[in-house]
Amino acid sequence: MPRRVTAELDLDLGSSVDLIFQITAAQGVPLVSETLTFSQGDRVYTPTEIVDQSGSRLHRLTGEQGPLSVRYEALAHGPSQNPRTSDLETITYLRPSRYCQSDEVFAQARRQFRGLTGAELVSAVSNFVASTVTYTPGLSLGTDSAVTTLMTGQGVCRDYAHVAIALLRAMDMPARYAACYAPGLEPMDFHAVAEAYLDGAWYVIDATRLADRRSLVRIATGRDASDCAFLSFYGGYVGLDRLHVDAVLENEVPDAAIPDDHEALVQIA
Known part of the structure; x- marks a missing residue:
């Protein structure tokens, strides 16, 4: 399933500032082509790429005062190769986090989903x-x-994802947050979904029902939105003058004619 994704950001930097972006397809996403540029007039920045344990790719640079143009485009095609989930990660994704307070929703989850486990629990929470x-x-x-x-x-x-994650963790099922490109999403933007860990694999939950889970392109993975922000900055002012995100299926895909029922267990491709 070929998917073309783009992101355009026009920033206004008030001074020299440390910038960290998470807008590229994650490590393991099969890319046919990819371009990422950071430019300020005639100056082109070369960022430092940092890859975390989940395969999220962070790009860091120090931008100088003035307008900064960020452009990203990639063509993804084929199944992803996701890194193996360690025991430490599953423990991390069982614990409460900043936006997913599983300890605070524990009683509600236990009442609402009493007796449910496995795929039934995933479906019920979704x-x-x-x-x-x-x-x-x-x-x-x-x-x-x-x-x-x-x-x-x-x-x-992001809010839908946080609720699903908190409830699943409260029911002792590891759950995590994923930022994605989502072909066909309306309104188009960066998209967020939850993932539940079941029988050694991560299955995606999009409780908004706004995107086809089979066509998602992973950007970043973490405990919640605080780990997956498309832009973080430190040491100065940054204004976001313009943000444009797009994601489309490149060609006609037979599966695309069959709507995602959001019931079957699906992994991010």
Whole structure:
């Protein structure tokens, strides 16, 4: 399934600033082609690439005052080769984290999903979040957590993912956050989903029901959104003047004609 993904960021740097980006396809995603540029007028920056244990690729550079243009484009095709999950990672993804307070939702999860395990639990959590949270762009805050979203009943993709992760961890199932490109997503943007660890593999949950899980392109993986921000900066002011994200299927794909029922166990390709 060939998928072409692009990201364009126009930034305004108020001074010299340390910039860290997570916008490229993760390590292990089979890429036919890829370009990533950071430019400021005639100057082109060469970032330092750092790869974490999950295969997320971080690009770091020190930008100088003025406008900075970031451009990324890649063509992905074929199945991904995901790194083996270590015992330490599964322990990490069982613990509460900043936005996924599984300890605070423990009692609710145990009441709501009593007796469920395995694939039944994954399906039940996905359906519960899909039916109790309303997709409301512009109303949730970047500091909202799973607890906040359960209280308000509204949010965007990151909020849906946080609730699903918190509930799964509360039921003793390792769960993690994944930032992705999502062909066909509407409205188009960077997308976030949850992943549940079952029988040695990670299966994706998109409780928003806005994207076909089979076509996702992984960008970053972590405990929650704090590990997967598309931009982090330190030591100065950064203004985001423009952000454009796109992801499309390059050719007609037979599977694309069959909608994702969001019930089957699916891995990020």
